[in-house]
Amino acid sequence: MLNVIRAPRREDIAPRVNEFLRALPGPVAIHLPGRDSSRTRVLVTLSHGNEPSGLEALHLWLLGDEQPAVNVVVILGSVEAARAEPLFFLRQLPDQRDLNRCFNPPYNKDEQGQLAQSILRYIRDLKPEAVVDMHNTSGSSVAFAVTVGDTPAQRALVGHFVNRLIVTDLRLGSLMEQDLGCPVVTIEAGGSLDENSDIVAQQGMRNFFLASELFSESREIALFRHPLRLELRQHSRIDYADRALHDRDITVRQDIEKFNFAPIDVDEMLGWLGVDGLSHLVIGSACQQPHAVSEFFRVEAGCLYPVQRMHLFMATTRPDIAASDCLFYFVNDVTIDTI
Numbered sequence: 001m002l003n004v005i006r007a008p009r010r011e012d013i014a015p016r017v018n019e020f021l022r023a024l025p026g027p028v029a030i031h032l033p034g035r036d037s038s039r040t041r042v043l044v045t046l047s048h049g050n051e052p053s054g055l056e057a058l059h060l061w062l063l064g065d066e067q068p069a070v071n072v073v074v075i076l077g078s079v080e081a082a083r084a085e086p087l088f089f090l091r092q093l094p095d096q097r098d099l100n101r102c103f104n105p106p107y108n109k110d111e112q113g114q115l116a117q118s119i120l121r122y123i124r125d126l127k128p129e130a131v132v133d134m135h136n137t138s139g140s141s142v143a144f145a146v147t148v149g150d151t152p153a154q155r156a157l158v159g160h161f162v163n164r165l166i167v168t169d170l171r172l173g174s175l176m177e178q179d180l181g182c183p184v185v186t187i188e189a190g191g192s193l194d195e196n197s198d199i200v201a202q203q204g205m206r207n208f209f210l211a212s213e214l215f216s217e218s219r220e221i222a223l224f225r226h227p228l229r230l231e232l233r234q235h236s237r238i239d240y241a242d243r244a245l246h247d248r249d250i251t252v253r254q255d256i257e258k259f260n261f262a263p264i265d266v267d268e269m270l271g272w273l274g275v276d277g278l279s280h281l282v283i284g285s286a287c288q289q290p291h292a293v294s295e296f297f298r299v300e301a302g303c304l305y306p307v308q309r310m311h312l313f314m315a316t317t318r319p320d321i322a323a324s325d326c327l328f329y330f331v332n333d334v335t336i337d338t339i
């Protein structure tokens with residue numbers, strides 16, 4: 001199920017990332033021997049075929065001549081989806097489940113479940129000191145980390161990559177929710193089209209591979225705890241524009257992505273609502289506690305505003321994603337903290 005490549009030689013690595021991807025044997029664990037072979041770290045990336053920053057950073061690393069501080073195993077899950085044409089376009093193959101929703105049992109339902117199980121077993125057998133799962137966001141965004149739980153070790157690990165951390169209790173069947181016997185964090189390096197994402201991935205990967213100790217550093221981190229989700233009601237109609245669209249129940253401003261992680265004040269207009277006002281919206285929560293939309297949002301002259309200052313993230317301008325997932329996540333309180 002999971003192929004294994006041990007100690008790849010630089011001269012065997014294709015010079016271009018597309019050729020490197022095409023030459024992979026399928027889902028694979030690549031072992032990079034470290035100076036200290038008594039410890040192992042795991043980096044999982046390309047769990048989604050349309051999120052290339054982690055693979056590109058790995059490819060650059062393999063073309064270089066540095067050795068990791070400890071043994072590193074890089075696991076690439078959705079190699080087949082990534083190399084389906086057009087390259088790096090499909091999150092998963094059309095007839096398959098999202099790999100990062102398959103890490104809860106039962107695993108024998110389909111190929112993706114079996115792959116998730118073999119990845120879990122492989123990681124547990126390695127007894128790693130840390131696991132990082134590296135992704136890109138769907139929309140344009142700055143980089144951030146997501147964790148389940150909030151321990152000093154997780155925060156220290158996050159600090160090697162980014163300075164924003166979302167602590168969630170969302171349960172989706174993703175890798176980071178699993179007990180791997182060590183700290184686990186997810187890194188969202190930013191949108192796949194954002195220039196900075198590749199740099200975040202490369203620098204973070206270098207830090208993760210080269211640091212002799214992962215958990216000793218102290219860095220400032222902005223903490224976003226337990227976000228809520230603004231969701232569209234089923235069958236409600238949404239679109240994105242720079243003016244109200246009269247055949248839609250809600251029109252979100254076209255430039256909403258620019259607010260990702262920026263503070264939003266109460267006078268910041270987020271979109272236009274039809275005659276039914278807030279009734280097409282619902283607050284979904286990671287922990288499913290019910291909240292009224294009017295606790296957080298208000299309507300004034302047909303426009304949508306926050307009730308309190310808030311931070312948004314994962315805002316998208318794709319109506320299909322907004323309808324099937326959510327418009328955005330938000331939190332009211334942000335604390336700046338150090339490890």
Ligand SMILES: [Zn+2]
Pocket residue numbers: 047048051100135136
């Ligand atoms: Zn992803």
